[in-house]
Amino acid sequence: MKHLLDFQAWSKGSLENILETAKVMADVLERPVKKVPALQGYTICTAFFENSTRTRLSFELAARRMSADVITFNSATSSTAKGESLQDTIATLEQMKIDCFIVRHEASGAAHSVNKFSKAKIINAGDGRRAHPTQALLDAYTLLQRFGSLEGLEVAIVGDVRHSRVARSNAELLPKLGAKVRLCAPATLLPKELEGDGVSTTTSLEEAVSGADAVMALRLQLERMNTGYIPSLEEYRSLYQINAKTIQLAKETAIVMHPGPMNRDLEIEGELADSSKSVILEQVKNGVPVRMAVLYHLLVGKG
Amino acid sequence: MRNAEFKARLLEPDDIRRAITRIAHEIIERNKGAQNLAIVGVHTRGIPLAARIAQKIVELEGVKVPSGKLDITLYRDDLSEVGLQPIVRQTEVPFDISSRRIVMVDDVFYTGRTARAGLDALIDLGRPSSIQLAVLIDRGHRELPIRADYVGKNIPTSRQELVKVKLLETDGEDAVELYELRGEVLG
Numbered sequence: 509m510k511h512l513l514d515f516q517a518w519s520k521g522s523l524e525n526i527l528e529t530a531k532v533m534a535d536v537l538e539r540p541v542k543k544v545p546a547l548q549g550y551t552i553c554t555a556f557f558e559n560s561t562r563t564r565l566s567f568e569l570a571a572r573r574m575s576a577d578v579i580t581f582n583s584a585t586s587s588t589a590k591g592e593s594l595q596d597t598i599a600t601l602e603q604m605k606i607d608c609f610i611v612r613h614e615a616s617g618a619a620h621s622v623n624k625f626s627k628a629k630i631i632n633a634g635d636g637r638r639a640h641p642t643q644a645l646l647d648a649y650t651l652l653q654r655f656g657s658l659e660g661l662e663v664a665i666v667g668d669v670r671h672s673r674v675a676r677s678n679a680e681l682l683p684k685l686g687a688k689v690r691l692c693a694p695a696t697l698l699p700k701e702l703e704g705d706g707v708s709t710t711t712s713l714e715e716a717v718s719g720a721d722a723v724m725a726l727r728l729q730l731e732r733m734n735t736g737y738i739p740s741l742e743e744y745r746s747l748y749q750i751n752a753k754t755i756q757l758a759k760e761t762a763i764v765m766h767p768g769p770m771n772r773d774l775e776i777e778g779e780l781a782d783s784s785k786s787v788i789l790e791q792v793k794n795g796v797p798v799r800m801a802v803l804y805h806l807l808v809g810k811g
Numbered sequence: 812m813r814n815a816e817f818k819a820r821l822l823e824p825d826d827i828r829r830a831i832t833r834i835a836h837e838i839i840e841r842n843k844g845a846q847n848l849a850i851v852g853v854h855t856r857g858i859p860l861a862a863r864i865a866q867k868i869v870e871l872e873g874v875k876v877p878s879g880k881l882d883i884t885l886y887r888d889d890l891s892e893v894g895l896q897p898i899v900r901q902t903e904v905p906f907d908i909s910s911r912r913i914v915m916v917d918d919v920f921y922t923g924r925t926a927r928a929g930l931d932a933l934i935d936l937g938r939p940s941s942i943q944l945a946v947l948i949d950r951g952h953r954e955l956p957i958r959a960d961y962v963g964k965n966i967p968t969s970r971q972e973l974v975k976v977k978l979l980e981t982d983g984e985d986a987v988e989l990y991e992l993r994g995e996v997l998g
Contacts, residue, residue, distance in 0.1 A: 522896060529899045532882070541935040546885040574885070801899075804885075809896045 509809065511630040512802055513619050514639040515680045523645075523684060526801045530649050533797035533804075537573065547576035550807050553606045555622075556633070557583040557594065557613040562768065562792070563633050563643075567610050570799035576807075579604070594618060598626050608807060611635070629806045637671050643767055644677035646798040648685055650791050651722060654763055659686035664716040664758070666748060667726025667775050669709075670697040670737070674767045675726060679707045692716035694748065696737045713748055720758040724765040725750040725776040741774065751777035755785060763787045815973050815990035821966055822987035827947070827978075830963030831860070834945050835867035837961050841943070842912055845874040849911045853929050854882045854900050856918035859980035860947055864916060879904035881915070886928035902932065909937040918976040920946035920962070923955035948987060950974050 509522060536544055552571045554564050564580070571578045581601060592600075598609065608629040611619045616636030623630055634640040651658055663682055669675045669691045679689050683706025691702055691709045703709050710716050717723055728744065738744050755764060764776070764786045772778040781788055822830070842848055845868050852861030858880050865878040882900040915929050926944055933942055945961035950968040966989075968974060973990040977983075 525896055525898070529897075532885075532899045532901050535901060536885070539936060544885040544935070545931065804899070805897060 509806060511619075511623060511632075512641050512806060513623070513630065513632045514641055514677065515644075515684060518684075520684050522805075523648075523681070526645065526798075526805055527649055527652055529801035529804060530645075530794070530797045533573075533800040534794070536800075537797060543573050543575060545575045546804055547571065547574040547807055550576040550607045551579065551605060552576045552608045552610065552803065553579050553581060553601055553604075553628075554610045554633070555581045555598065555601065555612070557611070557618070558634070559584065560612055560634065563612065563795075564610075566792075566795040567631075567633060567642075567799050570796050571803060573796065574800055574804060576607075576803070579606075594621065595625050598622050602626050602628060608803065631802060631806065634673055637673050637676065639677045639680075640673040640767075641677050641681070642795070642799055642802055643674050644681040645802065646791055646794045647674075647678055647724070647765060647767070648681055648687075649794050649798050650765065650787050651682075651687070651763075653790070653794070654787065655721065657686070658682065661687040661721045662690065662719060663687050663722045663724065664690045664692060664720040665724045665726065666692045666713060666716060666750060668697045668728055668737075669693040669702070669726065670699055671729055672726050676702065678724070679704075683707060690716045690720065692748070694738060694744070713754060714757060717750075717754055717757040720762055722763050722765055723750055723755060723758055724767070725770070727767065727769065728771055728775045730771065745774060749773075749775060749777060750780065752780055752783075755780060765791060768792065814993045816993060818972070818989045818991050820986060820988050821948075821974070822964065824985035827963070827985045827987070830947060831863050832867055834961045834963060835864050835871060838864070838914055838943070838945065839868060839872055841960070845872040845876050847911050847940075848874075848914065849877045849879065849906060849908065850914045850916060851879040851881050851904060851908075851933065853915065853917040853925060854880065854884075856976050856978055856981055857881075857916045859978045860918060860945075861914075861916040862980075864914070864945065877906045879906070881929055881932055883925060883928040883932050886932045887924070888928065889924050902936075904936055907937060908933065908939045910940050913939040913942045914945050914961075915942055916945045918947050918978075919974050920944075920949040920959050921952055921974075923953045923957040926957050926959075927955050947976055948974055 568578050606628050610631045610633050612633040613635050616638035618635045619632035665675050682689050689707045695711050766788045850861045850865045852858035861878050865876045868876045880903045882902045884899045943960040946959045947963040949962045949965045975988045977986045
């Protein structure tokens with residue numbers, strides 16, 4: 509594959525191959541020498557037009573663990589702050605012989621548009637509310653680690669689905685791998701058009717969580733709170749918080765997930781996030797081997 | 812097989828069995844026993860060969876020899892020859908290789924690039940006291956200054972030919988066959 513923008517062009521087989529490779533990468537990270545020469549000579553640029561320290565660090569570490577050279581473009585401290593366009597910025601960076609751009613942008617479709625004016629490979633590290641494919645892949649990997657297979661798993665994703673690229677990418681990826689996704693949010697935050705093969709929607713938390721194998725809480729974006737989507741934080745908390753009580757509706761073996769950063773005791777109860785049911789820190793840990801696998805496949809594969 | 816025409820059968824099952832027995836004897840002789848020895852096979856067919864050699868050494872010496880699996884994909888320098896989607900397999904070396912004598916096993920010894928990658932992969936796992944190389948077939952055409960310590964059989968070939976090792980564990984039968992490649996030859 510040339511790019512990872514979303515999962516549209518990706519077959520189940522290629523996605524499973526990436527997850528298999530991620531297992532090998534995870535082994536590499538457990539060794540005394542946590543580095544392989546697989547991407548020696550490649551140059552990777554993280555081009556972040558929107559702040560995200562964790563995702564950027566995870567990508568940069570993944571690239572370095574495979575011996576690639578990494579440069580970082582951060583719009584907050586650069587010329588885009590002076591008004592340079594995305595196109596000009598990428599065109600400028602491209603002159604420095606970049607093999608792969610990792611793009612984070614607040615506009616949906618930004619990573620696709622980079623494709624139009626760059627010959628490099630592109631990984632979407634989050635574009636607006638549209639997609640965040642490596643987050644979904646690390647979620648799938650985390651599920652795989654816990655359950656051995658995604659076939660038939662019921663995954664509830666609860667929270668601000670409307671504004672969530674994580675929810676969209678998971679709703680695209682998990683059904684391809686055999687899981688079923690239940691999206692759950694207040695009606696104002698639940699776009700019905702996301703319903704489809706293996707994806708259902710509901711405004712009832714009880715319905716979403718009952719019998720689920722995994723429950724993922726989405727970050728409630730507090731900056732949106734004055735826009736009328738939610739009457740009050742208190743109401744949201746009482747109706748949609750994932751806590752010790754709601755998780756009892758799920759299977760006994762159910763795990764609790766969160767893409768981070770979380771608002772403790774808002775969308776998720778702090779104590780539950782720290783409990784043995786929680787795989788939130790595993791998700792962060794799994795980000796590195798999954799991104800190593802993605803980089804390796806894109807840069808070395810010919811498909 | 813794609814673009815390759817069968818030419819000859821080079822080794823029969825008995826030949827392979829004898830070659831492995833001889834290699835096992837040579838390993839024991841060179842290392843003055845099997846103490847502190849470990850056998851590591853390179854994916855794919857080096858793995859069953861390594862297991863067979865380890866088994867033979869147990870029979871001969873009564874000493875258990877640990878064996879492991881090495882995938883060298885992440886260490887290759889000839890990635891231009893990787894297919895559409897790279898397949899990376901697990902490296903399983905469930906013992907500390909430090910201070911051990913390691914015998915690395917592969918089926919066909921050709922340019923030496925796999926062996927070079929295998930050396931790097933092994934050294935990243937620890938610091939063995941020595942690494943030796945055992946191969947079932949040495950077909951020549953080395954591109955790097957590497958030689959094998961133990962060779963099942965030397966088979967002079969042309970670059971236009973392909974040597975195919977088949978093993979019971981991976982291919983359902985034991986045999987070594989020679990093919991003639993047609994069309995463009997890489998490398």
